[in-house]
Amino acid sequence: MKKVIASVDTGGTKILVSILDAKGKILSTTKKASKVNGGTKPNILKRIINAISEAMEDLDSDEFKLSAIVIGVPGTINPDTGLIYLAPNLGLKNFLISDPIKQKFKVPVIVENDANLGTIGIHKYETEDKFRNMIGIFVGTGIGAGLVFDNKIYRGSNFTAGEIGHMIVEPAGFKCGCGQTGCFETMASRTAIARDIFSEIRLGKKTIITKLIGKNKIIKSGTLARAVEEKDKLTQKILIKASIDIGTMIANLANLLNLDAFVLAGGVIEACGDFMIPYIRQTAKSHALPGNFKGVKILKSKLGDNAAIFGGYALAKEKGFFK
């Protein structure tokens, strides 16, 4: 029997489960909404368990054997115990998620912060340990990050490192969900980009976005990608502004941490990264100390939505679960 692992990405809107073999090939995938009927603990747990079961059912049970489960969660997690301290977007607090899943499937369960998992995916799987010191920056509804120092994920003293989205960059800026004002994610997340576009639309600016979203007043990353494709001036302008903010942040992190690489991922980057990265790179280069920017790579991750899934694979491989 071939050993496989289940890699679970538990996001604020969807639960994504992929089954991968020892070579990192995705054999099956299941998606479920994460918060149907409210995001209670038993509810989310049930949906994760069902998603894993369904993904496994797609495979021939005589040929494949589940050997471990890795779960990425958007929140603070103790990876040693599997305890979720706090995952605001899932409404979870002090929840030992690993135990019931371990009981159900009788295999080891690893829980990890999703940005850390995505960064492990980029570092181990996508860039194959090439960057000794790097950061994975995930630009989506919010902005998160994972840090790698000396080829190891860095979690901080209470497992909360990487909260780049809540670094205050514009004290006179917009109110953030965290209660502060001017956090980085109020400047450059998809939420911020959408807010700026709507604000210009209200001022009478013409944009293809109005047509693309129709009555549905939500600007998704795909909408932005489409507008960029159509060379929509307003979308380009707002994305350039966000790119300059991201580039300035990268310059600051280069000065502080002298990293080898900044790898960008998340919905906004997957959709518009090719347009944004030249502006990001130019801003970072012009604002960083030359010695700190020497040889620095600023890249778009090729893993897209699957960064955390491949992070789960890389972690399982590192821990010997395919042996």
Next chain:
Amino acid sequence: MKKVIASVDTGGTKILVSILDAKGKILSTTKKASKVNGGTKPNILKRIINAISEAMEDLDSDEFKLSAIVIGVPGTINPDTGLIYLAPNLGLKNFLISDPIKQKFKVPVIVENDANLGTIGIHKYETEDKFRNMIGIFVGTGIGAGLVFDNKIYRGSNFTAGEIGHMIVEPAGFKCGCGQTGCFETMASRTAIARDIFSEIRLGKKTIITKLIGKNKIIKSGTLARAVEEKDKLTQKILIKASIDIGTMIANLANLLNLDAFVLAGGVIEACGDFMIPYIRQTAKSHALPGNFKGVKILKSKLGDNAAIFGGYALAKEKGFFK
């Protein structure tokens, strides 16, 4: 014979050499100006060598034997080779400082960035490995820092990590010596504090500083300490402003790096830290994510001007030079 080491702090204005024994006791100290007759390589080298020789001459040569020399330099250094890539304040570039000193004294010579050395002094000697993840922030003419992750000094990919003074925090701010605008050290260094005080004096504000500096138009850290002691309103106001900037930076670093401790040192902190730290702490606490600030210590180093000297001692001890 008792083994001793020479710990050298090569600053932009002075070269400080202390001889320490295995217990970390300072047996003798010599100070020399660093840039007399211009800061050429042979000149600085000669002054360092003379300062070490003089400091050793103060000791009984039958009783003490020099076993290593540690040199702190304000610049980018490869500690493996002893090569100074760039030390702008000393006017040094691509200078293998360790070799001629090794030839002269016939003992191993270690070269290290001064902020890293100061941080090693705080981490190993002052706080005795108590903080697994910490930063030493040195507020003086400029602002530098040293990072400790997982109880080890973190130097970055090209040995340039810790350039906190050049993180851009106010893009619409003051021009910095590095060529950028709004760097952290244009907000909160002694240079920035002095600039803000002079600017208010020009606007007609009354302050004891005017009397303290007399015709000599230089505000030293000692001048600030004296003015705070006298409860000078203007000095207090400007120091509170700098404290808020430092506190905001600390909140941002807490969110990014989830450290155990922020230890402050350098001339400004040594002189005015007792007044400033309550404001720094309050600002940091109110701006950091609660989970990232849990249990965080913000402290004033007790090592003062000697942080790098004790860093040299701690490094020599770690490397077994007293054995």
